[in-house]
Amino acid sequence: MDPLQDVLSLLGTTSYLSAGMVGGGSWAVSFPPPAGVKFNAVRRGRCRLSVDGVDGTIELTAGDCFLLTQPRAFRLSSDPDATAVPAEQIFAGGGVARAGTGEDVDLIGGGFTFGDRARALLLDALPPVILSRAGSPEATAVSWAVERIGDELNDRRLGAGLVVEHLAVVMLIQILRLQPVTPNGWLAGLADPVAGPALRAVHADPAHPWTVAELARVAAVSRSTMAARFREVVGQGPYEYLTGWRIELAANRLRHDRDTVAVIARDIGYGSESALSVAFKRAMGVSPAAYRRAA
Incomplete structure (x- = not known):
């Protein structure tokens, strides 16, 4: 059996999709530490990612995707001087969340939940942030999954929710398969x-x-x-x-x-x-x- 499939199945991996988010002008959104693994993919525009305990700011552009593997608070913003709004405030109304004014950047976000043993079996072997950069050969499958997720969310065809959940797991597997991990571990x-x-x-x-x-x-x-x-x-x-x-x-x-x-x-x-x-x-x-x- 494929060990990655084996472990993901044993952990009871499930995905969830939050609403999309658009931002424009000067904006910032602060997110609490996620319970499982969190991802965001930039569909249009650019923004900055800051993660507690990780040095520096990560610049994200269209086609980039990040995976946050540890329960750390993080911030997405247009610039370092913007005042952050708590995520629960802009996501409270349902639908597409909006930060700032305009639609300079468009993101899809979601995450994965696991059973109790996930950290020892899988997550401890990963760095706190994994990036999939647009244009890299290994990003093709991730970009494909992100685009299909966007299509399903926009069209809302029969069974769209289930399709989106499975596409998100496909994206997780692609990132785990293709991105560099720590030099040792499972x-x-x-x-x-x-x-x-x-x-x-x-x-x-x-x-x-x-x-x-x-x-x-x-x-x-x-x-x-x-x-x-x-x-x-x-x-x-x-x-x-x-x-x-x-x-x-x-x-x-x-x-x-x-x-x-x-x-x-x-x-x-x-x-x-x-x-x-x-x-x-x-x-x-x-x-x-x-x-x-x-x-």
């Missing part, structure tokens, strides 16, 4: 020629009793190279990653399925219910039964 591992094949093998068959030697053969490297490179890039050893992913699968099943712990243990590669229970409690701090009751 997403960096997917792109690595040694760690990547091993990660895909683990996700394709997590119940298999993988050894470092087997994963090394998958990547056509020595056992020592696999162990060292995987730890260097992903931040933990292959067996630690396999164990962690099995625990995530077990937690997901406990939240959503009614299968017994013994069945779940067998399906994800543990020989017995007790073996899973010991590993689960070590990782999550509670037994599978207690976790299920709390969920």
Whole structure:
């Protein structure tokens, strides 16, 4: 299985679209820290982005898109001297939000919500702001999704809301797939020629009793190279990653399925219910039964 698809599905990724926003003259809008991941795409004109804890101001022009991956307050503006209006004030009436006077800039905004485990599995591997710049080869798919979102919002054809939600997820996947990430971590591992094949093998068959030697053969490297490179890039050893992913699968099943712990243990590669229970409690701090009751 594709690990990115695997993790996004496990996290229960859902998208939402806020109303579009236009701004003109001298204007600024302040946004509170988002609960999940926030994006804005500039369809026309230009503006400035400032994010708490990020040095400097980012200039955005038509075709640019940014992804805010951490719960940080941010500001969109025409210039640094403009007085900011709280976002909830201009978005309160529904429809297209308006800042300043005129329509010099046109933006589409929205976001993504995830389950509780998103930060450890996905978001911690990302920088606080990811930019997709207009004109870059990798921005083509993102621009296509943004334009289709705009068309759906304008035309309001049958099923437009559902189409827009799926297009937003397509945009998220394209940005995660194509934009540079931190030099190590899970997403960096997917792109690595040694760690990547091993990660895909683990996700394709997590119940298999993988050894470092087997994963090394998958990547056509020595056992020592696999162990060292995987730890260097992903931040933990292959067996630690396999164990962690099995625990995530077990937690997901406990939240959503009614299968017994013994069945779940067998399906994800543990020989017995007790073996899973010991590993689960070590990782999550509670037994599978207690976790299920709390969920």
